[in-house]
Amino acid sequence: MFTASILIQQIVYGLVIGSSYVLMAAGFSLIWGIMGVLNLAHGEFYMLGAYIAYYVSSLLGFNPIMSAIVAMAAMFFFGIAFERALLSPLYGRKGWEMSTVLITVGASILIQNLALVIFGEKYKGLPMYFEGELEIWKIVLSYDRLVVFLVGIFLIALLWYLLKYTRVGMAMRAVSQNQEGAYLTGINVHKIFYLAFGLSAAFAAAGGALLAPIYFVYPTVGAGPLLMAFAIVIFGGFGSVKGAIVAGFLLGVFESLVVLMVSSAWKDVFIFVLVIIVLTVRPRGLFGIQ
Amino acid sequence: MYLLSADGLSCGYGHSQVLWDISFHVEEGGIVGIIGSNGAGKTTLLRTLSGLVPAQSGKIEFSGERIEHLSPHKIVERGLSQIPEGGGIFPYMTVLENLKLGAFLPWNWKRISQSLDLVFELFSTLEDRKNQMAGTLSGGERQMLGIGKGLMSSPKLLLIDEPSSGLAPKLVLRVFDNIKEIQKHNVTILLVEQNVQYCLNMASRAYVLENGRIVLEGTSEELIGHEHVRKAYLGI
Numbered sequence: 001m002f003t004a005s006i007l008i009q010q011i012v013y014g015l016v017i018g019s020s021y022v023l024m025a026a027g028f029s030l031i032w033g034i035m036g037v038l039n040l041a042h043g044e045f046y047m048l049g050a051y052i053a054y055y056v057s058s059l060l061g062f063n064p065i066m067s068a069i070v071a072m073a074a075m076f077f078f079g080i081a082f083e084r085a086l087l088s089p090l091y092g093r094k095g096w097e098m099s100t101v102l103i104t105v106g107a108s109i110l111i112q113n114l115a116l117v118i119f120g121e122k123y124k125g126l127p128m129y130f131e132g133e134l135e136i137w138k139i140v141l142s143y144d145r146l147v148v149f150l151v152g153i154f155l156i157a158l159l160w161y162l163l164k165y166t167r168v169g170m171a172m173r174a175v176s177q178n179q180e181g182a183y184l185t186g187i188n189v190h191k192i193f194y195l196a197f198g199l200s201a202a203f204a205a206a207g208g209a210l211l212a213p214i215y216f217v218y219p220t221v222g223a224g225p226l227l228m229a230f231a232i233v234i235f236g237g238f239g240s241v242k243g244a245i246v247a248g249f250l251l252g253v254f255e256s257l258v259v260l261m262v263s264s265a266w267k268d269v270f271i272f273v274l275v276i277i278v279l280t281v282r283p284r285g286l287f288g289i290q
Numbered sequence: 291m292y293l294l295s296a297d298g299l300s301c302g303y304g305h306s307q308v309l310w311d312i313s314f315h316v317e318e319g320g321i322v323g324i325i326g327s328n329g330a331g332k333t334t335l336l337r338t339l340s341g342l343v344p345a346q347s348g349k350i351e352f353s354g355e356r357i358e359h360l361s362p363h364k365i366v367e368r369g370l371s372q373i374p375e376g377g378g379i380f381p382y383m384t385v386l387e388n389l390k391l392g393a394f395l396p397w398n399w400k401r402i403s404q405s406l407d408l409v410f411e412l413f414s415t416l417e418d419r420k421n422q423m424a425g426t427l428s429g430g431e432r433q434m435l436g437i438g439k440g441l442m443s444s445p446k447l448l449l450i451d452e453p454s455s456g457l458a459p460k461l462v463l464r465v466f467d468n469i470k471e472i473q474k475h476n477v478t479i480l481l482v483e484q485n486v487q488y489c490l491n492m493a494s495r496a497y498v499l500e501n502g503r504i505v506l507e508g509t510s511e512e513l514i515g516h517e518h519v520r521k522a523y524l525g526i
Binding site for chain 2: 167170171173174177178180181182183184185186187188189
């Protein structure tokens with residue numbers, strides 16, 4: 001059997017993965033809450049973020065933090081362009097929310113295949129950047145993972161601050177709670193839409209970029225995180241960023257405990273059984289509205 | 291020149307027309323009322339003025355500028371602020387956050403603390419409840435918050451939709467007292483009400499809206515004395 005230190009070690013690993021899940025799911029949830037759009041190309045934002053970080057890091061020698069910043073900045077503008085070009089023409093049309101599902105699925109397939117053509121099908125991995133590991137009470141954590149975790153936490157706190165205290169962030173929450181009220185408050189709702197989309201893409205990219213030095217990067221690398229984002233958002237409550245944060249960490253830890261106690265092949269089964277249970281017992285999730 | 295005027299305004303949703311050839315005006319200062327029963331088109335008229343419903347024909351002029359083609363946030367920027375029925379509040383934000391958002395426009399955001407002082411002076415209840423979620427307020431408090439939020443945008447004209455709706459008679463009096471108070475701060479008010487008695491007591495002039503058309507207009511005294519108004523709305 002495993003000892004307490006292995007258990008704790010696995011929980012810590014779960015928190016590290018969880019921080020990347022949160023970055024992914026928070027934006028996914030935000031877009032649903034604000035725009036009512038289920039962005040099925042969100043996994044591709046993650047994938048593009050990971051590739052940008054990979055290339056910036058391997059070609060220019062940037063450290064993982066710098067490459068994550070570059071990936072976030074690039075994907076912020078990519079997200080805005082995506083929203084302007086593909087989603088904004090649909091607003092106000094009959095049944096436009098449903099059309100966005102088709103558009104984002106299409107975009108997801110297109111971007112994946114373009115990535116396959118441009119970047120190739122080979123798995124790309126980065127060498128460890130910060131060598132060595134931290135050891136406290138028999139818990140071993142490589143510096144790479146530690147950096148991922150700390151940057152992840154910092155970004156989550158930043159997102160929280162942005163939404164809670166800044167003028168634009170408050171406007172985003174306002175749009176998600178009462179769109180007509182937001183219009184009458186003088187908020188340019190369509191501008192909030194594209195800013196939120198850019199923000200969501202940047203945070204997904206951060207999730208991908210931060211894990212690039214730990215895991216491999218390949219054209220379909222975003223599929224898993226998208227599925228996970230779904231599970232997290234169902235678990236935490238659709239449209240709730242707070243829910244995404246709590247559920248992201250919980251599922252990250254749950255996943256690594258399943259890996260430890262059962263096997264890694266079973267982790268998705270366990271996670272989705274949990275999601276089904278949540279949907280049956282508490283359909284609105286932990287922090288969902290209504 | 292009038293602060294707000296509409297000329298030959300028609301509008302509707304899809305194929306169903308709601309308003310026909312509406313013309314009216316609001317002069318600066320004071321309160322103008324629009325009265326009418328349920329379904330007369332009062333709310334649609336306000337939504338058209340705010341840019342939420344596009345006008346099919348006719349024109350709207352505000353402070354000497356045509357606004358019927360502008361999007362809602364552009365209209366708020368020009369100083370025309372609407373308080374929809376129920377207050378238009380954000381239920382999962384605190385009272386304070388709601389008020390701050392009322393001052394969303396950059397030039398208002400800079401003077402947020404002065405505006406807050408004014409609103410708290412008018413509505414001390416809101417100050418007591420500033421950290422409470424807006425969704426947990428009572429109907430009357432929500433209405434106050436809606437009005438307070440509208441004031442935070444330092445509007446020239448405030449459109450208020452059915453402030454009495456869903457409130458106990460005692461609260462209705464209080465909300466109307468608040469509205470009178472606001473008027474002293476250089477805000478012109480267009481009050482839309484089902485409650486004809488109250489509305490005519492508050493307003494200096496009013497229009498009667500029936501089936502999407504303006505059928506009567508006049509000073510409040512004239513309307514209170516008018517046979518049609520007495521029969522149809524005051525039950526005398």
